[in-house]
Each structure stands twice: as structure tokens, then as C-alpha cells.
Amino acid sequence: MKLLLIEDELWLLNNLQSQLEQAGFIVDTAPDGEQAAYLINEYKYDLIVLDLGLPKKPGLVLLEEIRESKNATPVLILTARNSWQERVEGLKKGADDYLGKPFHFEELLARIEVLLKRPRTRVDDILQVGSFTLDLNTRELTTDNAVHKLTKTEFGLARLMMSEPNKVFAKDTLLQQVTDQNYDRESNVIEVYISKLRQYFGKSSIETLRGQGYRLVAPKSKGDTE
Known part of the structure; x- marks a missing residue:
């Protein structure tokens, strides 16, 4: 699972990033809005x-922009313990939960895990590109011939490419999706997973553009005509 941690207190930011990564998450960080x-x-984040x-x-401004852009990613807000007005305002603007400072890491982790397990029933939890569909809750990719249960890494890449079919994604952008900000640009992990995704989508469905990156070519739906 890939998280975005937004916190301006650098000591807390670094500490939480380290603890969350030890808990098994991929964590990007930002010190300002x-x-x-x-x-x-x-990028796409799970929380x-x-x-x-x-x-x-x-x-609060950032949260409002997130929701106005129809981004349904779960948001857990952090706020000073005595700022109850901010908590209420945050929930009204679309936050899924809040945690007052100071807090124990174990409570933060528990709240994150609860939000990630929370079932979603919105229509936008299904991505469809032509005859391909991706269930964002079950991580199942349905193609013309089969249903594939994707790994976390396969799912992250498939979701990114299906969100914007026909868009060329640079290797760095795809690599950032499955690693943190300190990724190794020389890694061949993307080539390995692109090869795997081609087994699901079909070899011709993911194009390699030399010097540019990769793109998912949107197939025709079954009901499409020439």
C-alpha cells in the first residue's frame, strides 16, 4: 500500500515515515501544501x-481541492488536540477520520488499517478501459479471456495506467508508483512488471515508446463498431 504523509514538522515527518515503512507501507512525504x-x-495513493x-x-484548503477533483482517496487528518473546530471542519470537507496531537503511533497505524479495510461502494471504484475492468476493492483485473488477481505492485501500475489510457508514462513515474521518493532509477523492476502486465492485457496493449516510457492502448469495448 502506498501512503502520502503530509506534515510540516520535519522530525515528526521523518519519524512517522520510518515507522510506517517498517510496518510495510510505501511512503511519500510532503512538508507543505x-x-x-x-x-x-x-501519483495514486491508497491513503x-x-x-x-x-x-x-x-x-483544509488542500482537502477541499482533493474532494472537488473527485479524488476519493481516504484522508486521515492530524490536528492539535484542542482544535475541535478544525476537526469538525475537516470532516465536513471530506476527511474520513482524524487524530489529535500528540498521539501514539500504534493508534495512527490502527486508524490507517481500519480506513484501508473500509468497504467502498462508489461506482468510481471500478475502472473500465474498453474491454478491461479493474476492481479497486478486490484488485481483480478482468480482460476478455480471464479474471486476474493482481499483486499490490501489479495493481498499482495497472490502476495508474488505466486511469489515463493512451497517456505515456515515463519509467520514473511508474517506478515512483511502486517505490518511495528515494527510488533507484537504474532498477529494472518496471520492465519486469510491464512484462507481467502484458501477459494479462495482451502484448500489444502496452506499448514501449523508446526514450519516453510506456502507455496502455485503450482497446475497443465489445459493443464498439468501426
């Missing part, structure tokens, strides 16, 4: 941990 907004627009007291762009 503007960098967070950039990351949210560029966002959002501090409200951010420089450059306040947390």
Missing part, C-alpha cells in the same frame, strides 16, 4: 495522512 498538491496530482497546519497551502 503545495508539494503535497503536486504529488496528489501526479493520505494530512496535517492541517501546513505552510504555503493550509490543510
Whole structure:
């Protein structure tokens, strides 16, 4: 699972990132609202941990922008214990849960796990590209011939490419989807997983554009005509 941790207190940011990674998560970080907004627009996350007291762009403003863009990623807000007004405002603007500071890491982890397990029934939890469909809850990819249960890494890449079919994704962008911000640009992990996804989608469905990256070519739906 890939998380975005947004916190301006660097000691807390670094500490939480280390603990969350030890718990098995891939964690990107942002120390201010503007960098967070950039990351949210560029990458897909399974959950966002959002501090409200951010420089450059306040947390509540960022939260409002997330929801106005129809982004349904679960958001757990962090706020000072005595700021109950902010908690209420955050929930009204679309936060899924909140945690007051100071807090124990075990409670943060428990709340994250609960949100990640929470069932969703929105229509936008199904991605469809031509004859391909991806269930965002079960991580099942349905193609013309079969249903494939994807691994976490396969799912992350498939979801990104199916969100914007025909868009060319640079290797760095795809690599960032399955690793943290300190990824190794020389790694061949993307080539390995692209090869695996081609077994599901079909070899011709994912194109390699030399020097540019990869793209998923949207197939025709069964009911489409020439």
C-alpha cells in the first residue's frame, strides 16, 4: 500500500515515515501544501495522512481541492488536540477520520488499517478501459479471456495506467508508483512488471515508446463498431 504523509514538522515527518515503512507501507512525504498538491496530482495513493497546519497551502484548503477533483482517496487528518473546530471542519470537507496531537503511533497505524479495510461502494471504484475492468476493492483485473488477481505492485501500475489510457508514462513515474521518493532509477523492476502486465492485457496493449516510457492502448469495448 502506498501512503502520502503530509506534515510540516520535519522530525515528526521523518519519524512517522520510518515507522510506517517498517510496518510495510510505501511512503511519500510532503512538508507543505503545495508539494503535497503536486504529488496528489501526479501519483495514486491508497491513503493520505494530512496535517492541517501546513505552510504555503493550509490543510483544509488542500482537502477541499482533493474532494472537488473527485479524488476519493481516504484522508486521515492530524490536528492539535484542542482544535475541535478544525476537526469538525475537516470532516465536513471530506476527511474520513482524524487524530489529535500528540498521539501514539500504534493508534495512527490502527486508524490507517481500519480506513484501508473500509468497504467502498462508489461506482468510481471500478475502472473500465474498453474491454478491461479493474476492481479497486478486490484488485481483480478482468480482460476478455480471464479474471486476474493482481499483486499490490501489479495493481498499482495497472490502476495508474488505466486511469489515463493512451497517456505515456515515463519509467520514473511508474517506478515512483511502486517505490518511495528515494527510488533507484537504474532498477529494472518496471520492465519486469510491464512484462507481467502484458501477459494479462495482451502484448500489444502496452506499448514501449523508446526514450519516453510506456502507455496502455485503450482497446475497443465489445459493443464498439468501426
